[in-house]
Amino acid sequence: MAAYMSAGRSANAFSTHDFVPEWAQEEVSTGTTIMAVEFDGGVVIGADSRTTTGAYIANRVTDKLTPIHDHIFCCRSGSAADTQAVADAVTYQLGFHSIELDEPPLVQTAANLFQQMCYRYREELMAGIIVAGWDKRRGGQVYTVPMGGMIVRQPVSVGGSGSSYIYGFMDSNYKPGMTKEECLHFCTQALALAMERDGSSGGVARLAAITEEGLERRVVLGHQLPKFSNT
Amino acid sequence: MALSNVVETPASGFNFENVSRNVALEGLLEGGHTKAPKPMKTGTTIAGVVCKDGVVLGADTRATSGEVVADKMCAKIHYISPNMYCCGAGTAADTEKTTDLLSSNLTIFSMNSGRNPRVVMAVNILQDMLFRYRGQIGASLILGGVDCTGNHLYTVGPYGSIDKVPYLAMGSGDLAALGILEDRFKPNMELEEAKELVRDAIHSGIMSDLGSGNNIDICVITKQGVDYIRPYQESEYKDKRQRRYKYRPGTTSILTEKIVPLELEVVQETVQRMDTA
Numbered sequence: 001m002a003a004y005m006s007a008g009r010s011a012n013a014f015s016t017h018d019f020v021p022e023w024a025q026e027e028v029s030t031g032t033t034i035m036a037v038e039f040d041g042g043v044v045i046g047a048d049s050r051t052t053t054g055a056y057i058a059n060r061v062t063d064k065l066t067p068i069h070d071h072i073f074c075c076r077s078g079s080a081a082d083t084q085a086v087a088d089a090v091t092y093q094l095g096f097h098s099i100e101l102d103e104p105p106l107v108q109t110a111a112n113l114f115q116q117m118c119y120r121y122r123e124e125l126m127a128g129i130i131v132a133g134w135d136k137r138r139g140g141q142v143y144t145v146p147m148g149g150m151i152v153r154q155p156v157s158v159g160g161s162g163s164s165y166i167y168g169f170m171d172s173n174y175k176p177g178m179t180k181e182e183c184l185h186f187c188t189q190a191l192a193l194a195m196e197r198d199g200s201s202g203g204v205a206r207l208a209a210i211t212e213e214g215l216e217r218r219v220v221l222g223h224q225l226p227k228f229s230n231t
Numbered sequence: 232m233a234l235s236n237v238v239e240t241p242a243s244g245f246n247f248e249n250v251s252r253n254v255a256l257e258g259l260l261e262g263g264h265t266k267a268p269k270p271m272k273t274g275t276t277i278a279g280v281v282c283k284d285g286v287v288l289g290a291d292t293r294a295t296s297g298e299v300v301a302d303k304m305c306a307k308i309h310y311i312s313p314n315m316y317c318c319g320a321g322t323a324a325d326t327e328k329t330t331d332l333l334s335s336n337l338t339i340f341s342m343n344s345g346r347n348p349r350v351v352m353a354v355n356i357l358q359d360m361l362f363r364y365r366g367q368i369g370a371s372l373i374l375g376g377v378d379c380t381g382n383h384l385y386t387v388g389p390y391g392s393i394d395k396v397p398y399l400a401m402g403s404g405d406l407a408a409l410g411i412l413e414d415r416f417k418p419n420m421e422l423e424e425a426k427e428l429v430r431d432a433i434h435s436g437i438m439s440d441l442g443s444g445n446n447i448d449i450c451v452i453t454k455q456g457v458d459y460i461r462p463y464q465e466s467e468y469k470d471k472r473q474r475r476y477k478y479r480p481g482t483t484s485i486l487t488e489k490i491v492p493l494e495l496e497v498v499q500e501t502v503q504r505m506d507t508a
Contacts, residue, residue: 027366028392051394056406059394080392085362124365 027079028053029126031200033162033191034064034075036132036142037174037183038155042211043132043140044180046187047075048162048195049203060203065217069094071210072110072133077160078147079126086117086127107133111143111151119149128159134210162194162201169193180209184218192225274442276404277307277318278412278432279373279384281397282425285453286375286382289429290318291404291437292462293444300444306461308450312337312348313457315376316450320402321389322369329370333357350376350383354393362391371401377452404436404443411435426451430463437466 031052036045047064050057064076066087072094076083090113098105111131118127125147132142144150144157156174158166169190178186184207191205205220277290294302309317309330317333319326333356337348354374361368372387386394386401398416400408411432420428430447437443446462 027390028388051392053388058388059396061396062394079390081362081388081390084358084392 028058028081029079029200031162031198032064032077032160033158033166033194033198033201034077034130034160035158035163035166035170035187035190036075036130036144036156037178037187038132038140038142039178039180039183041140042134042180042209043142044183044187044207044209045073045075045130045132046191046205046207047160048191048201049206050201051080052200057202062203063206065206065208067091067215068110068131069098069105069133070214071104071135071212072107072131073208073210074110074114075130075132075159077128077130082125083127083129086114086125086129089117090114104135106135106137107131107141107143108138108153111145111153114145115149115151118145118147122147122149130157130159132210134212136212140210158190158194160201162198165197166190166194180211184209188220189226191220193228195225196228274404274440275307275320275402276400276408276433276436276440276443277320277373277402278400278405278408278429278436279318279375279398280412280416280420280425280429281375281382281384282420282422284382284422285377285451286384287422287425287429288316288318288373288375288450288452289433289463290448291433291443292446292448293442294323295442303445304462306448308448308459308461310334311353311374311376312341314347314378314452315350315353315374316452316457316459317353317375318373318401320371320373325368325370326372329357329360329368330372332360347378349378349380350374350385351380354385354387357387358391358393360391361387361389366390373399373401375450375452377454382452400432400436402436402443404433404440407439408432408436422451422453426463434464 029052031050032048034047036043045065049060049062051059051062066074066076068074068087068091074087076087090110093113094105094110097109110133114129114131118125118129128147129145130142131145134140141153142155142157143153144159146159155176156170158170173186187207188205195201195205204222205225207218207220209216274295275291279286279288288308290307292303292305292307293300294305307318309319311317311330311334317330319330333353336356337353340348357372357374361370366389369389371389373384374387375384384396384399386396386399397418398412400412412428415428426449429449433447445466447464448461449463451458
């Protein structure tokens with residue numbers, strides 16, 4: 001019955017004769033690695049491309065870097081449905097706000113819109129988001145809005161299930177005052193390390209650099225990712 | 232907002248009237264020795280491929296209710312609009328009704344705006360609705376169509392997540408079908424090649440999955456129009472009915488006939504003029 005499918009995380013309410021595999025009854029999740037780095041003049045954001053339903057990879061070429069406005073992006077981790085819905089809602093709100101103001105919105109505004117929604121619906125949502133972009137007032141900024149609805153501005157931030165494996169790398173290799181190319185290289189390496197260790201992250205590495213001029217997207221295919229182990 | 236709906240979007244909150252009704256019915260049936268009927272699920276293989284000239288969708292035709300095949304010639308490719316079709320996996324009723332509702336709303340939109348709806352619009356409406364119901368509507372849909380912006384293929388999950396991809400398989404037989412697609416898909420394929428690929432993908436789903444079977448339906452959507460081939464290929468395991476199960480009129484003899492005219496009289500008559508100017 002429809003009632004049995006409630007809150008997909010409930011245990012086996014289905015008999016063994018049902019022809020919907022167990023993993024299809026689970027919610028689609030972006031078990032993920034996402035990150036964002038500030039540099040002078042903009043931000044670099046990066047994400048892996050794997051979306052899983054349980055143990056099955058539903059989409060191996062996902063784009064988790066979602067545009068919210070011309071110079072503001074968000075990196076999504078957590079439930080695919082929840083983050084897509086929240087990102088859509090914030091895109092609308094920010095667009096409306098920007099039209100009212102008749103000028104491009106601030107990254108801080110976008111981040112706070114995310115935070116308000118994630119905090120208000122914290123029990124219902126499973127969404128960890130990094131908001132990053134460029135605006136005229138403060139240049140490149142990265143704000144992290146993890147599950148629960150906290151907001152904090154950081155020069156570099158990682159998120160998602162794969163982030164646990166790269167905190168050490170991030171802390172030891174990040175230096176303030178990097179250039180855009182150095183940031184892109186730093187992100188590529190970090191994502192490659194996380195994708196290597198985390199089962200829920202993988203596929204290709206998607207990167208984007210946001211500056212006053214605009215947006216530059218890059219994709220690093222699986223075989224082009226830097227290798228670290230010798231085995 | 233600007234969209235008029237056939238059925239009013241419900242007020243905030245969820246409507247679980249049918250759940251309480253079902254629970255009450257279950258309670259009544261538990262007392263006896265009958266069980267409530269299991270919902271019909273389309274344990275299924277559905278697949279879609281974007282090719283050079285359009286989109287090719289394919290599906291098997293088996294609908295199961297528990298271990299029994301409830302429908303051997305089920306239509307899983309649903310009409311959405313003249314330029315869009317949708318394959319559905321999951322609970323049969325949910326996929327039917329969701330696609331019906333979408334189709335009605337888009338028809339109204341077409342009439343209001345004078346345009347053919349875009350695939351991305353249909354996907355957004357589906358996503359809104361399925362997200363609102365938090366996964367209670369068990370519908371996994373593959374939506375494919377051709378519009379002024381190109382050929383598109385989307386998948387919408389039961390929780391309301393969407394993915395835009397060039398090729399796709401869903402349902403219980405999707406792992407088998409996806410193997411075929413991963414092996415032989417190339418971007419910008421010719422139409423005939425794409426049809427064969429989808430047929431092979433569904434066929435492999437039918438062979439390797441118990442929940443899929445019987446015939447293969449193919450739907451080809453191009454700028455010129457839609458070619459809904461049902462069935463594209465019939466199962467070689469069809470059996471023949473032993474005898475005719477339709478009875479001629481007159482098989483049951485009529486013993487007596489009694490006609491009772493109902494006497495009605497007009498009590499009140501009102502005339503309302505319609506202003507058509």
